[in-house]
Amino acid sequence: MSKIKTHLLLIILLATAMLQQAAAQTENAISEFKPGAVWYDKKGVAINAHGGGILYKNGLYYWFGEHKVEGSAGNTSMVGVHCYSSADLYNWKDEGIALAMSDDPQSDIVKGCVLERPKVVYNKKTKKYVMWFHLELKGKGYSAARAAVAVSDKVTGPYQFIKSYRPNAGKMPFYPQGTPEAEKVNCAAVADNDKFFCRDLEGGQMARDMTIFVDDDGKAYHVFSSEENYTLHVAELTADYTGHTGKYSRVFIGKQTEAPALFKRNGIYYMIGSGCTGWAPNAARWFTAKSIFGPWEYHGNPCEGPKKEITFGGQSTHVLPIAGKKDAFIFMADKWVPDNAIDGRYLWLPITFKGDDISIVWKDSWRLNDKSNFSLGN
Numbered sequence: 001m002s003k004i005k006t007h008l009l010l011i012i013l014l015a016t017a018m019l020q021q022a023a024a025q026t027e028n029a030i031s032e033f034k035p036g037a038v039w040y041d042k043k044g045v046a047i048n049a050h051g052g053g054i055l056y057k058n059g060l061y062y063w064f065g066e067h068k069v070e071g072s073a074g075n076t077s078m079v080g081v082h083c084y085s086s087a088d089l090y091n092w093k094d095e096g097i098a099l100a101m102s103d104d105p106q107s108d109i110v111k112g113c114v115l116e117r118p119k120v121v122y123n124k125k126t127k128k129y130v131m132w133f134h135l136e137l138k139g140k141g142y143s144a145a146r147a148a149v150a151v152s153d154k155v156t157g158p159y160q161f162i163k164s165y166r167p168n169a170g171k172m173p174f175y176p177q178g179t180p181e182a183e184k185v186n187c188a189a190v191a192d193n194d195k196f197f198c199r200d201l202e203g204g205q206m207a208r209d210m211t212i213f214v215d216d217d218g219k220a221y222h223v224f225s226s227e228e229n230y231t232l233h234v235a236e237l238t239a240d241y242t243g244h245t246g247k248y249s250r251v252f253i254g255k256q257t258e259a260p261a262l263f264k265r266n267g268i269y270y271m272i273g274s275g276c277t278g279w280a281p282n283a284a285r286w287f288t289a290k291s292i293f294g295p296w297e298y299h300g301n302p303c304e305g306p307k308k309e310i311t312f313g314g315q316s317t318h319v320l321p322i323a324g325k326k327d328a329f330i331f332m333a334d335k336w337v338p339d340n341a342i343d344g345r346y347l348w349l350p351i352t353f354k355g356d357d358i359s360i361v362w363k364d365s366w367r368l369n370d371k372s373n374f375s376l377g378n
């Protein structure tokens, strides 16, 4: 065979193989959500992005979450924050580890620490991607309760760790209009509900379960379980999103809310969270407010269907607005498996609106285009 013929044959064989692979990928393409099933990435590997959040940028969704490892120590961070990308929210490409744990024993994020609930936002002014997470220092259980931040020029990373600390040291809360006098802190005569707040006033407030919310005006807020998980704080971030300004309010004081997830619709701020029962599921709770600092109104449990009293076995992590689709938000939750953390599952369900009220109805499987999702009788 001449050289040209051999080359042609090779090209044809290669093209056939590529077409076959593309066809196989299309065949395996996912076109529905199955809450609680194992979800695979495009290479067929189980997605490993727990306690996650999603950033939409330039036509793609980027999912960031905790990379867990096998076994009971799987909730300690040995690898880092895993990133996946998708155009359709069903099929996810593995983009690798966006923030890697360090080998340096002096680093706050040394392997073996606890890194939870990473959330990434984009800062239009600095053109940087900013990742916040809850950090527990290695070997110290859950006592450090720090907020931590990392930045990157590229959405998929690598993110550079900047710092970890307890926010708002020495700062008293901001009281939105309508705050009852009884809710105002007096550390000279400490009320029971304020004892952890006053204890931590000087050194900074505890920061555990968290989310980041970017408002329409570009201001960002860090919302976190503080005061030994008794009270939520809604705290303003600096213009570059890498620090706290010192302005914050206390929300749902003494009621032990974890796993906050925020979104905004028709000028109303919504928050979905959970109670506080370790890795075990409990009832979700939702709130609304006209101003981000509150007052926030409590509305009870939004879930409907089997196991609604334990959030279908999960715990909120993020609410995702679907790009280009009005009033379409996905409630994202984790089903934790503390004995083998890597086997934790993802529960995503549509948020249904009736007027300004929400509900989250269990579905064994669902699609973004199913007519019955997202709104009822609006």
Ligand code: DGJ
Residues within 6 Å of the ligand: 051, 116, 117, 209, 258, 259, 277, 278, 279, 315
């Ligand atoms: C519940 C929190 O929501 C999780 O993020 C994690 O911190 C566990 N508690 C630890 O028990």
